[in-house]
Amino acid sequence: MRILLCTETYFPILNGIVTFVEMLAKEWTSQGHHVLIVAPDHTARRHSISHGVLHCPAVKSEQLLVDLSLPIDPVRYHKVRAFKPDVVHIQAEWGISLFGLKTAQYLKIPLVYTLHTEYSKFFTYAVKPFMIPWATSTFAHIERYIAKHATIITSPSKKGQHYFDALGTKVHVEVIQNSVELDDFDPALFSDEDKRKLRDSLGIGAHQKCALFVGRMGPEKSVDILLDYWAESVRAEHNLRLVLIGGGPEDDDLRTRATELGLESQVIFCGKIPHAQIGLYYAICDFYVTASLSEMHSVAMLEGLGSGLPVIQRLDPLNADQLQEGVNGYFFTSAQEFGGHLLSLNALGVQELLEMKRKVRQSVLQTNSPQALAHKYLVQYQKAIDSYGNQ
Structure with a gap:
């Protein structure tokens, strides 16, 4: 299978999502699958692929603790199209993830969306207090939009289903617990x-x-x-x-x-x-x-x-x-x-x-190993491919 993983953070930044993406890519590559990670990189001056990672020019955000990249870029899209992915898997709701959503639509392939975090709980770090209601509303709109266009949605917790229910979005969320090395x-x-x-x-x-x-x-x-x-x-x-x-x-x-x-x-x-x-x-x-x-x-x-x-x-x-x-x-x-x-x-x-x-x-x-996580997501990818093909 050819898998496109879109993430808003990657090394040298270290957090749970980086660990998640790295574990999946490492495990699938060892099994013979082809993986391309798309990640923003504020040190990159141009798009380049190195060791299975497409580094995308971005701006560093100290408040959000991520590098921010534009959701639309023809050079990036050309490189991703040349990879010929079977499925796109996005990890968040920022620029690279929105690029992943649009790429799945352009290439007519399924989109898998994982809700890792309730980001609305962290807006106190990113915006001034008087802007929190606006930021929460805007972000909820983006999340609804992505959820509406995702073939399959996953989350490591039952909170994911509860979260989308609270947003008034009628979607089903598959629970796949996290793993570590x-x-x-x-x-x-x-x-x-x-x-x-x-x-x-x-x-x-x-x-x-x-x-x-x-x-x-x-x-x-x-x-x-x-x-x-x-x-x-x-x-x-x-x-x-x-x-x-x-x-x-x-x-x-x-x-x-x-x-x-x-x-x-x-x-x-x-x-x-x-x-x-x-x-x-x-x-x-x-x-x-x-x-x-x-x-x-x-x-x-x-x-x-x-x-x-x-x-x-x-x-x-x-x-x-x-x-x-x-x-x-x-x-x-x-x-x-x-x-x-x-x-x-x-x-x-x-x-x-x-x-x-x-x-x-x-x-x-057995339940929370990288091998178990990789297997569970391959099952979801195949479901997404089959479901998308039947639409």
Whole structure:
């Protein structure tokens, strides 16, 4: 199959969508399929194809954290037409994705559209407060337009269906959960010596257990709730540490909040960590915790599960199927529940915790692997091709 993947972000930018696109392209190429990734690149002066990526001239947007490219370009279209794709798969609603939509229409081939993110929740980063209602309305119009013309729509969460229902758009959304490169998060990859050195550098004692959160230090991630619930639940004698990885607009405020709560000795702010190094941080921790309700399906949480970390997750009813409660994690709705799960896990003996970590990692090896993701999307592409041919 010849697959055109249109994305608004690609390396060196790193986020969940970049990981998603790279995993699919790598897996399909290894299976003999032909893949061309179309991506904006603010460093590109002309359109060029290198290592399976069509780099498109773009303008860098600091507010949106993406490179913005025009949705119509004859040079780009000529190069894509020469590739002769069987299907177009778009990942967002900006310039390159709109180009993908138009390309599918011109070439008379099916369009698959994945709703990865509810972008309306992030407009506080991109526009002034008085413009948010206008931006939300305009963006909803674009999303309705794309949904109307897509052959198949997918999302990693049931939130996708709920989102389009709320927009008044009568479409069906296929739920395909995210995946990660689980091999990169195998705790066996890291030596005891490397783990000891990192723990020492962070001031974590040999017998202290650690809870980890990885994500943007922004309001949508609700790290303030983690701090508040931790302060209500954990005492010094519990010998626990909370490790926070990530940067963002609330970083300073959260550090101040931790100090006000008297958590200076219990909470470790690591700042941004290069993704190539982050597997070791998962490996030195024992649990993964999150209070965020903004994700469709958290890639960082999946990386935690792939590292064998049982997850303590704030309950989001539409995402309740993303954990097997009691097998690889627990849900909480209050500080009492959060603390109860955390302290129960903390009370496990060394061998009990090792066995639970083994089961946690095993729980995602088959369902959330790159191979599983690639297979599920190939099934959707074939459905789209068959459906489009019958129209």
